[in-house]
Amino acid sequence: MHSLFIFITGGIMSSLGKGIASASIGALLQARGYFVRMKKLDPYINVDPGTMSPHKHGEVFVMEDGCEADLDFGHYERFTGLRCTAKDSLTTGKIYEKVLAQERRGDYLGSDIQVIPHITNEIKRFVMEGHELADFTICEIGGTVGDIEGLPYIEAIRQIKIDLGISRVACIHLTYLPYLKTSGELKTKPTQHSVKLLQSMGVQPDIILCRSEKDISDEIKTKLSMFCNVKKKNVVEALDMENIYLIPNKYHLAGLDRQVCDHFDLLDPELETQAEKEIHEKWVALEHAISVPSKTVRITIVGKYTKLKDAYISLSQALNHGAIANDARVEIDWVDAKKNLQDLENELGSAAGILVPGGFDSSGVEGKIAAIKFARENMIPFFGICFGLQLAVIEACRHVAGIANATSREFSDEGEIVIDFMDSWESNGLMESRLPSDNKGGTMRLGSYRCKIIENTLAHKIYGITEITERHRHRFEVNIKKYRKLFEKAGLEFSGMSLDGLLPEIMERRSHPFFLATQAHPEFQSHPFAPHPLFKAFLKAAIQHSDTLASLGTLTTSL
Ligand code: GLN
Numbered sequence: 001m002h003s004l005f006i007f008i009t010g011g012i013m014s015s016l017g018k019g020i021a022s023a024s025i026g027a028l029l030q031a032r033g034y035f036v037r038m039k040k041l042d043p044y045i046n047v048d049p050g051t052m053s054p055h056k057h058g059e060v061f062v063m064e065d066g067c068e069a070d071l072d073f074g075h076y077e078r079f080t081g082l083r084c085t086a087k088d089s090l091t092t093g094k095i096y097e098k099v100l101a102q103e104r105r106g107d108y109l110g111s112d113i114q115v116i117p118h119i120t121n122e123i124k125r126f127v128m129e130g131h132e133l134a135d136f137t138i139c140e141i142g143g144t145v146g147d148i149e150g151l152p153y154i155e156a157i158r159q160i161k162i163d164l165g166i167s168r169v170a171c172i173h174l175t176y177l178p179y180l181k182t183s184g185e186l187k188t189k190p191t192q193h194s195v196k197l198l199q200s201m202g203v204q205p206d207i208i209l210c211r212s213e214k215d216i217s218d219e220i221k222t223k224l225s226m227f228c229n230v231k232k233k234n235v236v237e238a239l240d241m242e243n244i245y246l247i248p249n250k251y252h253l254a255g256l257d258r259q260v261c262d263h264f265d266l267l268d269p270e271l272e273t274q275a276e277k278e279i280h281e282k283w284v285a286l287e288h289a290i291s292v293p294s295k296t297v298r299i300t301i302v303g304k305y306t307k308l309k310d311a312y313i314s315l316s317q318a319l320n321h322g323a324i325a326n327d328a329r330v331e332i333d334w335v336d337a338k339k340n341l342q343d344l345e346n347e348l349g350s351a352a353g354i355l356v357p358g359g360f361d362s363s364g365v366e367g368k369i370a371a372i373k374f375a376r377e378n379m380i381p382f383f384g385i386c387f388g389l390q391l392a393v394i395e396a397c398r399h400v401a402g403i404a405n406a407t408s409r410e411f412s413d414e415g416e417i418v419i420d421f422m423d424s425w426e427s428n429g430l431m432e433s434r435l436p437s438d439n440k441g442g443t444m445r446l447g448s449y450r451c452k453i454i455e456n457t458l459a460h461k462i463y464g465i466t467e468i469t470e471r472h473r474h475r476f477e478v479n480i481k482k483y484r485k486l487f488e489k490a491g492l493e494f495s496g497m498s499l500d501g502l503l504p505e506i507m508e509r510r511s512h513p514f515f516l517a518t519q520a521h522p523e524f525q526s527h528p529f530a531p532h533p534l535f536k537a538f539l540k541a542a543i544q545h546s547d548t549l550a551s552l553g554t555l556t557t558s559l
Pocket of ligand 1: 357358361386390410474476
């Protein structure tokens with residue numbers, strides 16, 4: 001079989017869930033036994049999202065190889081189990097960086113450099129690279145059709161369709177049918193316009209995936225089929241779902257994967273039966289686990305970007321996975337670390353577990369440190385991630401070891417700098433280094449690093465092995481070289497260390513039911529079908545704490 005290509009574009013407006021739709025298509029094709037590869041082409045001009053605000057743009061996802069990527073890669077990995085790489089993520093910034101470097105080198109001597117063909121050729125090269133390794137290359141185009149930045153991408157798709165022929169390329173357009181309450185109907189006009197726009201650029205969608213809050217009638221499908229020039233069966237309903245993991249099966253029931261295979265002439269009754277079985281065993285089983293949990297557990301996240309939930313998407317997903325593994329549902333209370341300390345403590349009192357996630361700079365730091373102190377003193381399960389570990393170290397130095405001016409280089413050059421800038425470290429046998437003056441983009445300790453787990457610790461009990469790999473994204477490290485004695489006095493135990501023994505990776509506290517922090521970002525490796533052990537254990541401890549609180553409450557009322 002020739003390798004095949006699926007392009008996914010979005011119409012009308014952003015936030016329709018193109019990433020989840022793409023991930024679901026990948027998962028459904030896998031259920032039919034195909035090898036898929038997921039790529040994303042992001043039209044923005046940043047080289048990567050590493051320098052964008054998570055507050056506006058959502059989380060920066062970190063791949064195993066250290067590529068800082070759009071959060072949709074998190075959906076791809078969680079839905080398909082694939083490990084994406086830097087070769088799967090393209091931005092306009094990356095293309096221009098490459099084309100301009102080639103121009104400076106003299107590669108194009110004599111020609112003027114233009115969007116067509118120079119930029120479009122690079123886009124095509126990116127799409128084609130490694131295609132022979134997969135049956136399907138699924139490419140999501142970021143943004144909305146009509147965005148100025150997106151034009152070269154649509155043009156590249158148009159050319160690829162000509163180059164390979166329509167039998168090897170399918171274009172899926174995700175749109176939205178707004179429901180007009182006053183007339184009680186779903187409106188198709190925005191979709192018609194969006195498809196016209198795409199057609200005006202030479203691209204005819206093969207399938208239209210229609211997001212909608214209400215069922216789409218046969219009449220609407222007929223109308224969309226006629227006005228948008230697609231087969232009626234290829235107008236596929238994509239109803240709003242309360243949980244994203246219900247989406248693959250819902251799309252399957254709406255006929256999406258069937259129509260994709262029909263487009264490529266791949267329909268085969270045997271494969272249909274296999275897909276049915278696979279989807280049932282995986283996605284329907286997950287659906288059951290999600291919909292009938294025996295308990296609910298409340299986790300309090302004390303963070304900075306609490307308004308845009310996408311800023312912590314992998315984290316909240318990892319908590320969901322941990323809850324599913326404990327036959328529970330998690331409810332997250334987002335607490336703004338910039339709150340005044342008294343209000344903060346009032347909110348933390350009833351938490352079953354407190355989590356301090358990754359973060360940058362000094363805003364909200366005192367609130368996060370207060371939350372860690374509260375968790376430590378009140379024996380509430382605590383889980384610190386990256387910045388959460390660094391602040392837990394500062395908290396212990398200040399309040400347990402009595403070093404009031406313990407701090408991090410990130411926000412002060414004065415005091416005892418227990419978290420400091422490290423200029424070199426070992427990575428898989430090679431030395432890596434950086435300077436404080438280095439560019440901000442792409443210069444952190446990024447991607448997967450191995451870690452040695454010390455036996456007879458909580459970390460060892462949880463992981464069950466003595467060497468693990470976790471993804472990183474940070475600039476500062478625990479300064480164990482200088483402050484080992486102080487950390488011992490503060491009751492900190494480092495249960496995970498880098499393989500060379502120089503960098504603390506996991507920290508815990510023995511005299512506490514569950515107090516563990518990691519310098520890595522385990523949330524990036526958690527999957528619905530393989531919940532991350534740290535999240536599973538944290539949720540378990542939180543459930544136990546919540547049961548204890550409940551039984552105390554019962555005791556108080558019955559006394
Ligand atoms: N700001 C800290 C650092 O750069 C932690 C980063 C993070 O939490 N991802 O080291």
